[in-house]
Amino acid sequence: MAAQGDGWSGMGGNWTDADDIRRRLDTGRRCSALRRLLRSSPTGLRMDALEDGVTALWEAVMSRKPANARALAAAGADPWRPSLGGWSPGRLSLAGPTPGLFPAPDGVSLTATERAAAQEAPRLTAALGEFYYDGTGLACVAGIDAAEAVRRLEATPVVDDSLLGVLNELLEDPYAHDMDESLHIVGVTSVPGGCVVTGCSRVGPASSRWTP
Template sequence: MGGVVRIGVRGGKVTGRDDGWAGVGWEGWKDHDGIRRRLDQGADPEVWSGGRPLHRAAVFGSPEVVTELARRVADVDALENGTTALWEAVLSDRPDNARALVAAGADPWRPLIGGWSPGRLSLAGPTPDLFAVPEGERGLSEAERTAAQEGRRLVAALGSIHYEGTGLACVAGIDAEEGIRRLEATPAGGEELEERLEDPYAYELDECLQVVGVTTVPGGCVVTQPWGYAPSMPGVLTRLSSGTVCYGLYANPKSGNQGSIVRNGGVEGWDLHPGGGPDLDDTPEEVLTSYLYRYNAVAYSCAFAGLRLTDARAIVGPPDMWVELPQRDYWEH
């Protein structure tokens, strides 16, 4: 990553000064000797490529680098995009870096996004004993503890699956049979389907876009297409969501995860980014959900709809039933 060139005026002449971080890649933030040498040579401890070096080190660096930078900055709790370096360390599951920041004076209990502090957020994560909870500081509510337990269970149940290129519709409160009825889909089968399933990428997407899998799961059903976006099309989601809510996901190989929320036939959210970190305007509930399912768009999508999958079969197959959608313009709501 290149550094930002800062422009100043000296002796009546415009001069360009690099912030000193040019060429530092993600792995470079673990190199204590290299980072210290740059700092000693004048690298700016407050600026890196438009952000803050301490935030980068909190996520990608070593505790030694975090400690080195923390003692050189003016404020160890300075904000970047509304969060502190300690928040980023907690969000990224870097407990050693979090401890180094607290040792340098960072405040674990400073409220940030949605009223959550780094310390309180850590109570819902894999290291709930990361910080001692001071007297008077509230912990998790019963509902938040339950959500955290379910988050860990669901992520473990899905395991490590390859879902790039997959389309999903996670639907609350209806089973596969009702989902098929709402879509007016018909059973698919025979030799042609078997050939397509054997190697779907041997076909043009339009040739097998109408074929989706539908599976009943605890809490509702999942419509899946491991090779395409069909389940996430608006016309599919609006039909499925009558009287309920569904979350659509397309794991676009070109542009990343694309999410959508459709409730009772109405689109509430589009071009969302499930599995990313919390946004500044998130509610407390949204912050917790984003934390629990960070880096896991499939688990996030299932959890949003209240689905409690016990394994990944509904996502990767084989589904309860393969069906064929009728020919329609599914880009119309």
């Protein structure tokens, strides 16, 4: 009975359609109650509440949603609160495509090295192209080749034909195999100036595999 007329049926995991969410906020009974709660609360929402170690504002900046980030900041989220690695959402924005997203306090800026990396990022992003594989992580490592990366990962190279066959089967139908086992596969490729490492973020170095 609680689910009847709450205005949120069919949302699923997509909360990016602002117009749809506003419509639901205007028609849902529970949402009307939420609006009343926010109006009556002296502090409103905890705008800097953490989820998986970061705030909603950090996620908005990281996801390149400047309108969302500005709305959160206007509602009270702190752009300069330290988050991952000591970086704040505001400092993260300085390294992204919208460096003027928030007015920067005195003394807050990128280092020369960080500015150079931010300037290089669009070229590298364009060179990489656009693709999506669920769970994929990618790192570009300077100064070492694939062989050195494999040594540091304490990985076992995949050179046997039978192992290559297993790898090909996994790539053709990943959901037909045990997820934990597939997480131990890492791809390493030498490139000018370093190497590219790709795989899942939970790979364990003691049992990693690699393929050139």
